[in-house]
Amino acid sequence: MTATLDVNGKTMSVQADPATPLLWVLRDELGLTGTKFGCGVAQCGACTVHIDGQPVRSCVTPIEGLSGVKITTIEGLGGAHPLQQAWVKHDVPQCGYCQSGQIMSAAALIAQNKAPSDDDIDEAMSGNICRCGTYQRIRAAIKDAASGKVAVATAGSTTLEETAEEIAASAGATSRGAGR
Amino acid sequence: MNARFNKLLGRAEVSRRDVVVGSALVGGALLVGCSPADIMSAGSKVEVGAFGAFIKIAPDGLVTVISKHIEFGQGNHAGLAAIVAEELDADWTRVVVEQAPANAKLYANGGMGAQLTGGSSAISNSWTQLRTAGAATRAMFIQAAATKWSVPAGEITVKDSVLTHASGKTAGFGELLAEAAKITPPASPPLKDPKTFTLIGTDRVRRKDSQAKSDGTARFTQDVRLPDMLTAMVAHAPRFGGTVRSFDASEAKKVPGVVEVYEIPTGVAVVAQSTHAARMGREALKIEWNEDKAEKRGSAAIAASFRDIAAGKGPADLKWEAFESKGDAAAINAAKAGPKVLEATYEFPYLAHASMEPMNCVAAVDGNKVKLTFGSQGQTLDQLNVAKIVGTLPGSVEIETLFAGGSFGRRATFTSDYAAECVHIAKKVGKGRPVKLVWTREDDMHAGYFRPLVIHGVRVSLDKDGYPAAWRHRIVSQSIMKDSPMGGKGPDPSSTEGTAGSPYLKATPIVDAQLASPEVGVPVLWWRSVGATHTAFVMEHTIDQLARKAGKDPVDYRRALYAKAGADRHLAVLNLAVEKAGPTATAGWSRGVAVHESFGSVVAQVAEVKLVEGVPKVGRVVTAIDCGVAISPDQVAAQMEGGTCYGLSAALFGEITLTDGAVDQGNFDTYRVLRMNEAPTVETHILPSGNPPSGVGEPGTPVIAAAVANAILAATAKATSRLPFSGQTA
Numbered sequence: 001m002t003a004t005l006d007v008n009g010k011t012m013s014v015q016a017d018p019a020t021p022l023l024w025v026l027r028d029e030l031g032l033t034g035t036k037f038g039c040g041v042a043q044c045g046a047c048t049v050h051i052d053g054q055p056v057r058s059c060v061t062p063i064e065g066l067s068g069v070k071i072t073t074i075e076g077l078g079g080a081h082p083l084q085q086a087w088v089k090h091d092v093p094q095c096g097y098c099q100s101g102q103i104m105s106a107a108a109l110i111a112q113n114k115a116p117s118d119d120d121i122d123e124a125m126s127g128n129i130c131r132c133g134t135y136q137r138i139r140a141a142i143k144d145a146a147s148g149k150v151a152v153a154t155a156g157s158t159t160l161e162e163t164a165e166e167i168a169a170s171a172g173a174t175s176r177g178a179g180r
Numbered sequence: 181m182n183a184r185f186n187k188l189l190g191r192a193e194v195s196r197r198d199v200v201v202g203s204a205l206v207g208g209a210l211l212v213g214c215s216p217a218d219i220m221s222a223g224s225k226v227e228v229g230a231f232g233a234f235i236k237i238a239p240d241g242l243v244t245v246i247s248k249h250i251e252f253g254q255g256n257h258a259g260l261a262a263i264v265a266e267e268l269d270a271d272w273t274r275v276v277v278e279q280a281p282a283n284a285k286l287y288a289n290g291g292m293g294a295q296l297t298g299g300s301s302a303i304s305n306s307w308t309q310l311r312t313a314g315a316a317t318r319a320m321f322i323q324a325a326a327t328k329w330s331v332p333a334g335e336i337t338v339k340d341s342v343l344t345h346a347s348g349k350t351a352g353f354g355e356l357l358a359e360a361a362k363i364t365p366p367a368s369p370p371l372k373d374p375k376t377f378t379l380i381g382t383d384r385v386r387r388k389d390s391q392a393k394s395d396g397t398a399r400f401t402q403d404v405r406l407p408d409m410l411t412a413m414v415a416h417a418p419r420f421g422g423t424v425r426s427f428d429a430s431e432a433k434k435v436p437g438v439v440e441v442y443e444i445p446t447g448v449a450v451v452a453q454s455t456h457a458a459r460m461g462r463e464a465l466k467i468e469w470n471e472d473k474a475e476k477r478g479s480a481a482i483a484a485s486f487r488d489i490a491a492g493k494g495p496a497d498l499k500w501e502a503f504e505s506k507g508d509a510a511a512i513n514a515a516k517a518g519p520k521v522l523e524a525t526y527e528f529p530y531l532a533h534a535s536m537e538p539m540n541c542v543a544a545v546d547g548n549k550v551k552l553t554f555g556s557q558g559q560t561l562d563q564l565n566v567a568k569i570v571g572t573l574p575g576s577v578e579i580e581t582l583f584a585g586g587s588f589g590r591r592a593t594f595t596s597d598y599a600a601e602c603v604h605i606a607k608k609v610g611k612g613r614p615v616k617l618v619w620t621r622e623d624d625m626h627a628g629y630f631r632p633l634v635i636h637g638v639r640v641s642l643d644k645d646g647y648p649a650a651w652r653h654r655i656v657s658q659s660i661m662k663d664s665p666m667g668g669k670g671p672d673p674s675s676t677e678g679t680a681g682s683p684y685l686k687a688t689p690i691v692d693a694q695l696a697s698p699e700v701g702v703p704v705l706w707w708r709s710v711g712a713t714h715t716a717f718v719m720e721h722t723i724d725q726l727a728r729k730a731g732k733d734p735v736d737y738r739r740a741l742y743a744k745a746g747a748d749r750h751l752a753v754l755n756l757a758v759e760k761a762g763p764t765a766t767a768g769w770s771r772g773v774a775v776h777e778s779f780g781s782v783v784a785q786v787a788e789v790k791l792v793e794g795v796p797k798v799g800r801v802v803t804a805i806d807c808g809v810a811i812s813p814d815q816v817a818a819q820m821e822g823g824t825c826y827g828l829s830a831a832l833f834g835e836i837t838l839t840d841g842a843v844d845q846g847n848f849d850t851y852r853v854l855r856m857n858e859a860p861t862v863e864t865h866i867l868p869s870g871n872p873p874s875g876v877g878e879p880g881t882p883v884i885a886a887a888v889a890n891a892i893l894a895a896t897a898k899a900t901s902r903l904p905f906s907g908q909t910a
Contacts, residue, residue: 016456017436017456017460020456021456024454024455024456027402027403027455028411028454028455028456029454031405032396033396033399033402033403033405034395034396034397035396036400036402036536036537036585037402037455037538037618038536038537038538038621039621039847039848040620040621040847041621041847041848041849043621043847043848043849044536044621044848046536073396074395074396075395075396077395078395079391079394079395079397083394084391084394084395087390087393087394088390088391088394091386091387091390091814091815091818092390092394093253093387093389093390093393093394094253094254094255094586094818094822095252095253095535095536095537095583095584095585095586095587096253096389096392096393096394096398096583096585097400097535097536097537097585097586098536098585099393099394100396103394121856122856122857123857125856126855126856126857127855128855128856129536129848129853129855130536130825131534131535131536131586131588131826131829131853132253132536132586132822132825132826133821133822133823133824133825133826133829133854133859134818134821134822135825135854135855135856135859136821136859136860136861136862137818137821138856139856
């Protein structure tokens with residue numbers, strides 16, 4: 001079937017079996033590979049995206065019924081979201097594979113809660129596994145981002161502005177490639 | 181990874197020319213079964229520039245450091261770059277890291293003669309090599325400037341990639357690039373006095389990949405998309421050693437998007453246009469397996485047989501191998517059971533690595549040429565294994581190494597298991613068409629290469645002062661290295677390290693320590709900190725029980741034993757951790773201490789623990805480490821935090837069981853791992869040191885389980901004889 005999806009503010013058409021999990025449509029059809037496959041059964045959170053602002057595990061969300069909703073992926077945060085700045089400031093990532101999902105879960109949290117307590121963070125983030133064990137830095141980064149205490153400290157990497165522009169450019173190219 | 185491995189990784193002296201211009205560098209063909217010619221040919225063609233195999237400088241002055249090691253979380257790319265930048269006096273904000281191609285001549289790990297990331301050795305084996313490369317390049321720029329400016333070289337200084345002379349002349353690396361590239365590298369460039377380091381050891385040494393790993397642009401194997409690429413999934417036998425007897429692919433081929441179905445040595449592969457189609461196609465396969473030679477024992481039966489072996493009731497043809505012995509062993513057995521004798525057994529289950537990115541690989545085979553694009557941990561082994569499948573030379577196997585979503589040891593197998601599987605499929609597809617092999621979480625969990633199931637039996641008698649007089653130790657574990665290319669004669673050191681070499685055995689007059697390595701048809705492998713995953717627990721928990729028997733404080737007891745053994749580094753980290761923890765535990769929490777040396781580093785931890793419904797909850801963990809020079813203190817801390825979580829996850833929940841040979845766990849619902857609400861807060865304190873750097877990636881893992889057990893012992897007087905703490909199933 002042809003599905004029409006609103007991903008990161010762009011309307012995209014894909015040809016796919018309606019039972020296909022959103023995760024694989026994002027990755028295989030739309031080339032948005034920032035959203036990761038970790039478990040396939042909503043146990044690890046690596047595939048977390050937002051649907052109308054709510055965190056959802058895309059690996060168990062079939063594309064059927066997703067027309068008319070707003071889907072946001074890690075690419076849609078733009079690269080300079082306060083959480084992304086906080087992640088860089090704290091050097092949160094190790095292997096990095098789970099971090100897109102961590103950030104998407106955290107983004108949904110701080111959109112609702114500007115001063116999350118440790119319990120709030122536990123509740124919002126315990127569905128996201130990090131095998132490298134970056135949990136305490138994730139906690140610190142969420143608190144920083146929620147409270148607006150992020151100073152850009154990116155020794156040796158490209159500036160956040162440049163990176164955001166690059167992402168925007170590549171996301172645009174991808175959506176065109178997907179036949180918008 | 182283990183003693184033998186560390187020996188292989190021993191600091192080979194590297195000549196200036198090797199480092200600077202990248203001529204042949206092989207410490208020796210130490211992989212058994214691989215001829216020197218094999219190893220030497222295990223390199224795809226690499227263009228080495230004027231500054232050697234590790235440094236490239238662009239006309240705009242950007243410095244690229246080429247990492248021979250994969251980055252899968254350890255922070256080694258930042259550390260390796262910082263070593264070069266320090267000696268080169270490069271502007272750290274203008275240094276980037278690039279992954280090296282597969283080439284054992286240029287990029288072998290220390291004295292191993294093979295390109296491989298393991299044994300927490302990325303920094304230590306590169307230390308002198310990269311300092312020399314950086315210093316030589318710096319000298320070339322100074323000479324170029326001296327000639328251009330007609331001033332003595334000794335009057336030129338370098339800072340942040342800019343050369344300056346007292347006369348006011350200045351030039352950046354970019355401006356002097358052409359001239360510097362023509363200079364002959366100096367015979368032995370002077371290295372800095374570590375006291376004058378301006379970058380190494382500072383908080384300026386930060387990761388280079390945090391932005392890409394926070395915005396979704398970091399490229400993992402799972403993310404590879406190539407023109408015309410196919411995606412494959414493989415149906416594997418439910419038991420280890422099973423093979424395909426027959427299969428029916430007719431329904432699978434009807435699934436839209438499925439391109440072809442192939443039988444390969446490890447099962448039946450479905451090749452499709454998309455991951456979803458490959459998965460649907462695999463579900464539609466009908467396969468009859470031949471399990472005549474499969475391992476059909478359950479883990480309970482395997483554990484029971486190991487217990488029998490430990491108790492001296494094993495099969496007659498299974499031999500015991502001594503790994504530490506001194507004094508009159510008979511005296512140990514003569515000691516009567518009683519208050520002065522501790523007898524304990526400890527059991528450890530199989531563990532899966534369960535990295536976040538399940539195993540995967542992209543391969544294209546075109547005749548005798550192979551291109552692999554994936555998170556290769558052991559490039560030389562992968563080249564050798566893949567070359568055999570395709571019938572080509574290792575040098576015809578090109579590898580583009582990507583970030584990997586964790587490994588913890590899993591990606592360095594002697595068989596290159598999943599990469600080999602992908603190549604078998606890509607060979608069937610042929611014509612250079614790329615194939616991405618995707619394993620599901622369940623495929624990954626069922627594939628074995630587990631941390632071995634291990635049993636320890638310990639009997640220690642105390643002297644009149646309460647210190648160990650005689651120590652009998654038996655370890656029963658499947659061998660990781662026996663019959664492998666890294667195997668050797670004698671007891672497998674990856675089974676004994678940590679008991680072998682323990683300061684407590686050194687302080688004990690009579691020691692009889694032996695290993696039995698029964699064969700089981702379950703593939704086993706190193707798992708972050710390898711032997712120490714069990715030996716650290718056994719030694720450190722035993723010591724607390726002995727201290728208790730002796731009526732002594734466990735910290736003071738250790739101090740006395742370290743003094744006897746001359747274990748100064750153990751003593752120093754213990755004292756540092758205890759001092760930083762402060763005199764009293766947080767109200768309501770119990771404290772446990774443990775100390776262990778692995779991969780050249782010594783780690784001490786003070787953990788605060790309380791039992792919640794019978795399961796330990798770990799709060800504050802104060803960690804002290806002696807890892808020699810800490811290149812990046814922040815990344816050392818990150819590895820202590822992460823290593824502690826990894827060790828605690830296994831200690832609390834980690835257990836792979838088998839029923840009639842089939843793995844019971846498939847995903848994170850049945851293989852429980854540590855989550856945010858269970859994570860401790862780890863404080864890291866680094867012992868100041870001028871010694872060369874030692875391991876950091878693994879030494880933070882093995883200590884926590886013992887510290888937790890010791891806290892429980894202190895609170896409840898109950899010793900722990902089996903991990904994990906929760907789920908005490910057989």
